[in-house]
Amino acid sequence: MTELIGSVLVLLGAIFHFSAGLGMLRMPDVYTRMQAGTKASTLGNTLVLAGLAMHHPGWSLKLLIIVYFVLMTNPVSSHALARAAHRIRIPMAGDTAIDALRDARPEAGSGT
């Protein structure tokens, strides 16, 4: 029974990874692509590892440490990439109405 739940969790994780890849192909510009890639793939990772922990309960502590590492590194790296992309003024998609980063630093000029 727990193995069934574990397998369902791994399948859900794989679906999220697939949607991350699909989002990276179909989104219009850099910032939305990064959002699709990071959020969906981090959640996919967590679900796959949780499903694995149900199959092998003895590995639970190590898998928890791996989940912690993934949660520490994935968002930080995509944050750094997005700020670098904003710095070199990669254009946003046409429908974008609010640019919070540019509005938050009016005294430093645009794009910083």
Place this chain on the structure above:
Amino acid sequence: MIRRLSIIVAIVSFGLALASIVIGYTEQQAPRPLAKSYIRLVPQELGAPNVITGILLTYRAFDTLGEVAVLFMVAVSAGLVLGRERLPRNGPLADRVDEVRPSSEIVQTGTQVLVPLISIFAAYIIMNGHLTAGGGFQGGAVIASGVLLMLLAYPHYQPDPEFLSITESVAGALFILVGLAGLIAAGGFLDNRILPLGQFGAFFSAGAIPVLSALLGIKVGCELSVLLERFRP
């Protein structure tokens, strides 16, 4: 048109040649004789539970030495190609290159948490190369990823190039000296029986393999750090 057609022809013919590999492939039922003798000899003669590290650091240690030489050549050639002053002071990118800005607070906090963990993890991988999966090259690459994180998060961070190149050269020279000691004191070049084999599976076992792993890890780590330092503007 002709280009597209020739690309399609090339891909299809490659695909047919590779498909013939898959069709004619059957899984092995038992290891081949050479593999069987390696699996038997490494725990028995070298005292190392990890067969792959035993092969890489004693039986095929010449290949490892050649790979170290290839890494050194790559570091030198990257230094040659990227060595001169490269900032585009005029041209289309001149307005995008300002003075160096500090990175954001999230990246700095993440770095402060992660760099000690990465260093401990790299040391663990290097020192346990003979017991579980790991070894010199893998640990050296993890050290270099820690240095890369420092370079990205603190733009004024300058790893001292002289310290790195002196450490790398000393580690490489010690590697060769340990190999020559194997020639004098035990069976041949880079034989690991110059140090006592110890108890099977303990931390201080398998002769000179942990020493060779540590030297290899230090050398690869310093080399990749120098390579990463060259890519900065």
Place this chain on the structure above:
Amino acid sequence: MISSIVLTTGLFLILIGLWGMLTHRNILRIIIGFSLMGTGTHIVIVAIGYVTNGTAPIIDQALSLSEAASRAVDPIPSALAVTAIVIGMAVTAVMLAYAIRLYESSKTLSIDAFTESKW
């Protein structure tokens, strides 16, 4: 069965990398195609060494000394793959250095800009 799937995946990656190298005009995408071909080759090397119902050639509590000779996977392709991965990374580093210099000399990343020959 398992190693046939892994082998097919590796060969498919080699084909995709080759297609990417031949089709794109941007230097960085050609370098990515090169790296994909390298990864596919490493997967093929490791997949060939699989023994049916075998496990990793490391002697711990999962694999004792006496049954290691019959149940361990071939260790030699794994050792060759370790060397190959490190050298593949080094070659990628040299390619990226050349891409930086090419970009600085002609301000574009398309390889159509380098059509003149030396003589």
